Amino acid sequence: MSTHAPRPAHPAHSAPGAGPGAGTVTDRLVEANRAYAADFADPGMDARPVLRVAVVACMDARIDLHAALGLRLGDCHTVRNAGGVVTDDTIRSLTISQRALGTRSVVLIHHTGCGLQTLTEDFRHELELEVGQRPAWAVEAFRDVDQDVRQSMQRVRTSPFLPHTDDVRGFVFDVTTGLLREIDPSS
Numbered sequence: 001m002s003t004h005a006p007r008p009a010h011p012a013h014s015a016p017g018a019g020p021g022a023g024t025v026t027d028r029l030v031e032a033n034r035a036y037a038a039d040f041a042d043p044g045m046d047a048r049p050v051l052r053v054a055v056v057a058c059m060d061a062r063i064d065l066h067a068a069l070g071l072r073l074g075d076c077h078t079v080r081n082a083g084g085v086v087t088d089d090t091i092r093s094l095t096i097s098q099r100a101l102g103t104r105s106v107v108l109i110h111h112t113g114c115g116l117q118t119l120t121e122d123f124r125h126e127l128e129l130e131v132g133q134r135p136a137w138a139v140e141a142f143r144d145v146d147q148d149v150r151q152s153m154q155r156v157r158t159s160p161f162l163p164h165t166d167d168v169r170g171f172v173f174d175v176t177t178g179l180l181r182e183i184d185p186s187s
Contacts, residue, residue, distance in 0.1 A: 045074045047101055053077070054097045056152070057109040058084035058116075062175050065109070077103060083116035084109055085140040085148065086155040095161040104164045108152045109180070111173040116141050145172050149183040 054077040057065055065071065065078060077097045079090055086108070097103045119141040128134040142148040149170035157165045171180040 043073060049074065049076045049097075049101070049103055051075045051105075052103050053105040053107060054079060054094055054103045055107045055109065056080075056084055056086060056090055056094070057173075058082065058111055058114060060111055060114065060175070063109075063111060063173055068173065068178060068180075069107075077101070083114055083140055083142070083148070084111070084152070085116070085142075086152040087137070087140060091155070091159050091161060094156065095159075098162055098164050105167040106156050106162075106165075106169075108149060108156070108168070108170040109173050110145050110149050110152075110171075112145065112175050114142075114145060117143060117145065146183050146187070150185055150187070153183070153185045 051071075053075070055065060055069070055071075056079045057063060059080045059082055065080075066073075066075075069076075077093075079093045079097075081087065081090065094103075094106060116139070119139055121139050121141060123139045123141070124135050124137075149172060153168050153170045156162060156168045159165070170183040170185065172183060173180055
């Protein structure tokens with residue numbers, strides 16, 4: 001049972017076509033940006049994260065990383081993808097984060113109830129049949145979230161492109177409690 005209060009209605013969350021003059025979801029996001037920009041003040045920050053940390057997490061919309069980790073604007077680099085898995089593109093982003101922008105720590109966050117736990121690599125085959133071209137990327141589906149966090153930690157720790165691999169920690173975020181559970185890399 002969640003103890004979180006329901007969120008107030010938000011214009012970007014209304015149903016498509018709801019209300020007078022409503023457009024697409026993207027139109028509503030652009031309008032929300034105009035309102036945001038009207039009161040925006042340049043924070044005068046550098047692109048280098050204040051806490052010198054990069055967080056790799058799943059793109060799941062239920063996870064508000066900044067709130068969950070007590071982060072503020074400018075504190076960290078955030079890399080999000082399906083599953084929060086460490087792929088070649090994740091290594092690319094972490095390499096730029098470390099080598100060009102000074103991060104030293106990596107935090108990996110997977111979560112309970114991840115959609116990648118319901119897929120298999122057959123997804124690629126199905127796409128190939130549908131569109132006539134096999135995707136160049138792997139789905140990176142998994143069954144055991146803890147083991148996948150360990151695999152992601154290992155991929156970061158063994159990458160020849162990352163000079164800072166001594167502070168790499170992995171966690172599973174529980175989407176029902178909001179708590180992180182640290183994963184022992186050696187289990």
